[in-house]
Amino acid sequence: MTRFILRRLLQVIPVFLGTTLLVYYMVFALPGDPIAALFGDRQPPQSVIDTLRSQYNLDQPFWVQYGLFLKNLFTFNLGNDFTGQPIAASLARVFPVTAMLAIEALAIQAVFGVAFGVFAGLRRGGWFDSTVLVASLVVIAVPTFVLGFVFQLVFGVQLGWAKPTVGANANWVTLLLPAVVLGLVSFAYVLRLTRASVSENMNADYVRTATAKGLSRPRVVLAHILRNSLIPVVTYLGANLGGLMGGAIVTEGIFNVPGVGNKLYQAVLRSEGPTIVSIVSVLVLVFVVANLLVDLLYAWLDPRIRYDQ
């Protein structure tokens, strides 16, 4: 077990170096001088531009820039972004917000997706199953940004149930609407995965045995069918957490959530290499840790799975 975790954590190193190198290079390769672009048509004196360029190491060749970035990263000094703000401080501001959003979305899709999926799977072909299948197909087919705008307009503007945007006051309540939008598409997938898995396991031998032993229906469903059906769902949810954190750009844009997605969008517009790569680095870590947790959950869900051969 410990060896497994250790091995997985060691794998992080090449993944981390590879992604940061790639992303850093892509930002580096963007045409145009990002410092000059900060100023638009009215350019400041050249000495201001040049001083800023050397402050951000932009006058150095690529490998030197990347090396300096790595060095800073490992000394926990991320430096400043182009507006002069410490990058570490802005990461500390945006990540909790997006984490809240992602966890809320994940909770929504996990709870409702699994519950609906189990009901649909148990009564396959029933009216509930058919309705849910069609509805989830619609949700999957409609892009997130359309859902976002519709929800914002209907619940935020017309019904007035929620503030249409989040802005400065991000908390569990204000983030509910964007979290629903963000979680909805994956909710449909979770539902369908659970449904398929449940209806398949219903006919398994061990379920028949459990029922034959005289176990109560709820016990059969929860302890035998559901637990065994969760493996594909958990795999999906784990991979999805990272996706929710990094992929919230559109949702965060629509609802003006001051989170990772918005920060990343602005950083890309300004070609701010260090900020982009810092955000991506954290996202990589989130991905790796989430996947590790999923792998560890397997053993709990299915004791036949062993990590140490």
Place this chain on the structure above:
Amino acid sequence: MRFTRTSKALGIVAIAALALTGCGAGGGSTDGSSTAAGDPNKVITAYSNEPQNPLLPANTNEVYGGRVVELLFEGLRTYDASGKPVNALADSIESSDAQNWTIKVKQGQKFTNGEAITAKTFVDSWNFAANSKNLQNNGFFFESIAGYEDVSAVNSEKGADGKTKTTPAPKADTMSGLAATDDSTITVKLAQPEADWSLRLGYSAFFPLPSAALTDPKTFGENPVGNGPYKFEKQGSWVHDQSISLVKNADYKGPREAKNGGVTFKFYTDPGPAYTDLQSDNLDITDVLPSNALKTYVADFPDRNATKPVATNSTLNIPPYNPNFQGEAGKLRRQALSYAINREEIAKVVFNGTRTPAKAFVPPVIDGFKEGLKGSEVLKFDAAKAKDLWAQAEKIQPYDNSKPLQIASNTDGGNKEWIDAVANGFKNNLGIQAEIQPFAKFAEVLNLRKSQQLPGLTRAGWQGDYPSLYNFLGPVWATNASSNYEKYSNPEFDKLLKEGLAAKSTDEANGKFNQAQEILFQDLPGLPLWDQARPIVWSNNIVKAETGWNGGILYYGITAK
């Protein structure tokens, strides 16, 4: 001053919102008559975005920091809604020869931390801003003052990457032409006479700074202390990436006294959500509309919108290094291009009236603007004339039509639509190939413009720093001027500008500047396209709002219900 880069609405956002604007709820309008007087203590919320620099007046050259700085500080002068400069902290500004100026400063003025504002405060602040080692973005605003070269001096050397690198190397700490002779008197000697120099004293670079700002500008810029109609609500009112909260400065006595209790700037990375917030009164005012709302904002906000012309114009620049546009044939071709643009129609159809066809190289809101300058008839759409001029040019020197004529621009912010329209005008009226040369980002175009590498035409624009004809001509078209990227040069034009600056009276100066514009109309280094009007919309919480000469909302004049 830079252009707002916020109007970079995501394409997908635009598409989606188009589908929805049909059902945009207006939000029932309440009767405004009973509350017309307004609530002077109510805090209003306004659209903004994260300022790009610490909030120091001389360092702030972008709109989102600029609007905060202008509310926090008060300078010697300020501009009224029409752009007319009025004295604020100055009792009088006088000069007999347009070169030696005497400024009397009002006595008894204080910053909100209690520090007194005297003539010396201004002198210190200006010397600080001009000093190259302080790296202030707007330091060049002091270039007219004698001794500026010394405090702003730089060293140039080859950098690590082989490019020239300039570093600050001031030769003096103070400008020789600037002195405080007593607590209430500033004397300024300019390097050469400049009749319109006093016009710029309302610009933020000239605001006074308390002593704390000069010793530690970065810390000060996080929690600025000023003397304007508003002040920071508390230490840390600037919550990065989220908002800035200002409250009324009760001690402020001046022309811009606040009619509301405060302004909270809420940051949006995109104007779309702000527009939605306004529809549900979750935000009170915005000056940036999503491009898809330009057709609907009047219907969405009946009686709660205003559109006023502002001092911002657009041109289509023709680089002189392009062989197709050189010599006598080139001159005819530039005229032909100008005649082939249907400005009237594009302003109406593409911009929905938020642009007005250009009448000159300067927008009409600027004092001294004159319509019907010699040569300005090229701004009228005339297909026959365009064809004729093009044919004449062909006789002198054939046009190289092997490659299409490209118009370079970043494609965000709704630029593609009008460029397509202009290119189609060239195609249909002149029979040449023309197309947009698209770039994802403004920075790319700027780089190529600076290095003279654009093959075709380029979009350019100018937003006035202070309301003066010179500000639209000097920095953009004078030889080697800071924003003259296409390197247009005409000694006659330069001479007229110089004479205008040296003129004894504003009228005489404006006469020279308008003559200089006639030279531009002869040469057509760029084709004036249109001037901007700035639409704003506000919520049900606001009685009335308006924009100033430069398109900025006059936040202090807003009354809340």
